[in-house]
Amino acid sequence: MGTTMTTKGNRVVISGSGVFTPEQSVSNAELVAAFNAYADKQNALHADDIAAGQREPMAHSSEEFIFKASGIESRFVMDKEGVLNPDIMHPTLRQRDDEEPGIMAEMGVKAVTRALEAAGRTAADVDAIICAASNHERAYPAIAIEIQDLLNIQGFGFDMNVACSSATFGIQAAADMIRSGSARCIVVVNPEICSGHLEWRDRDCHFIFGDVCTAVVLERAEEAVSDTQFEIHSTRCLTQFSNNIRNNNGFLRRSRPSGTVDRRDMQFMQNGRQVFKQVVPMVSELIVEHCQDEGVDPEKLDRLWLHQANKSMNDFIGRKVLGRVPESEEQPNILQDYANTSSAGSIIAFSQNHEDLPVGARGVICSFGAGYSVGNVIVERVA
Numbered sequence: 001m002g003t004t005m006t007t008k009g010n011r012v013v014i015s016g017s018g019v020f021t022p023e024q025s026v027s028n029a030e031l032v033a034a035f036n037a038y039a040d041k042q043n044a045l046h047a048d049d050i051a052a053g054q055r056e057p058m059a060h061s062s063e064e065f066i067f068k069a070s071g072i073e074s075r076f077v078m079d080k081e082g083v084l085n086p087d088i089m090h091p092t093l094r095q096r097d098d099e100e101p102g103i104m105a106e107m108g109v110k111a112v113t114r115a116l117e118a119a120g121r122t123a124a125d126v127d128a129i130i131c132a133a134s135n136h137e138r139a140y141p142a143i144a145i146e147i148q149d150l151l152n153i154q155g156f157g158f159d160m161n162v163a164c165s166s167a168t169f170g171i172q173a174a175a176d177m178i179r180s181g182s183a184r185c186i187v188v189v190n191p192e193i194c195s196g197h198l199e200w201r202d203r204d205c206h207f208i209f210g211d212v213c214t215a216v217v218l219e220r221a222e223e224a225v226s227d228t229q230f231e232i233h234s235t236r237c238l239t240q241f242s243n244n245i246r247n248n249n250g251f252l253r254r255s256r257p258s259g260t261v262d263r264r265d266m267q268f269m270q271n272g273r274q275v276f277k278q279v280v281p282m283v284s285e286l287i288v289e290h291c292q293d294e295g296v297d298p299e300k301l302d303r304l305w306l307h308q309a310n311k312s313m314n315d316f317i318g319r320k321v322l323g324r325v326p327e328s329e330e331q332p333n334i335l336q337d338y339a340n341t342s343s344a345g346s347i348i349a350f351s352q353n354h355e356d357l358p359v360g361a362r363g364v365i366c367s368f369g370a371g372y373s374v375g376n377v378i379v380e381r382v383a
């Protein structure tokens, strides 16, 4: 199941990580109040059709449901005002001049700067940058190249997108390049403005996502200087086509006869139940098989830094992999504070929950989501 890259060539470590968290956050209570105000307005607007039985009234959202179904309590966003305004219901972000840094590059610079500090490195030490995220704010030039320019990094950069699995697929790409020698030190950065592609007017999903940016520094083990290093023992990636998580927005939008910007399928859509049922076994099997193939007993893993979409989903996967109910520190969740931040979730979990592990501890950084896609990285603390 999946394709593996094991340690051959140069040994590679993650020598630093960093998180940029937006200043504004939205609690479930604030979110539900805004949604319910929107629903009431819509119902008043369409009162005649509703009374005539030609239209279903919009139901209210509920804090209890959101917490019980997902484990999410709050989320950070780049613009709170727009998403909570019942007359807007999406972020409103200033149109920037082409000569100014773009918003994703700006978030990226902050996360990369923190990751470089943690790694004891400067931009001068980096020779490549991969911007791996589930959406990029424009088609080109690449966000990675803009971040490279803003930080004065020599070498090359490129963007890649594997939705929620972008970070782990990016780590695999970077690790492979360092192993084979085409680069020595690579930053993988994950700016996620999920609020921009979430449909805040849809009760089934309005609570799911938040914004953040994460970054990790990968380099040759023998050159790393950081106090905290995790060797990448092996990576494994798997994809399998599914329409159960889909967004039809794209550059061909205007070419379609019925194309409008505001069509429902131009934002995130999912069949959440199907995703849950199909992805949980796919992920737990991949982690177990990957570990076994690499001579690592999955039941002896010290930490699971899982994708942060849903608490019950992670509980299932943790139980399957470890063969028992994981202690909370063995499988740290951050989704209660950040919600689902797509590719960044497992990296936030890693970045905020690794210092306590001793040298020799082993864990997996695992992400999963649209595609479907699963990316698993087996790491071991070596410093």
Ligand code: CO8
Binding pocket: 060, 061, 062, 065, 066, 069, 070, 134, 163, 164, 194, 195, 197, 198, 203, 204, 205, 207, 209, 245, 268, 270, 271, 272, 273, 275, 276, 309, 310, 313, 340, 342, 368, 369, 370
């Ligand atoms: N308030 C109150 N009631 C609600 C609400 C609400 N907000 N929403 C739904 N309900 C009701 C429904 O109407 C339904 O009622 P009834 O039983 O009467 O029909 C009932 O609650 C149950 O509804 P669901 O079956 O939909 O609820 P679930 O228990 O399945 O929970 C979840 C919904 C939380 C969405 C759950 O299915 C889930 O988490 N699934 C997995 C999702 C997942 O992991 N998706 C990955 C997507 S992320 C990804 O891959 C990245 C994509 C790219 C990024 C995009 C950025 C925007």
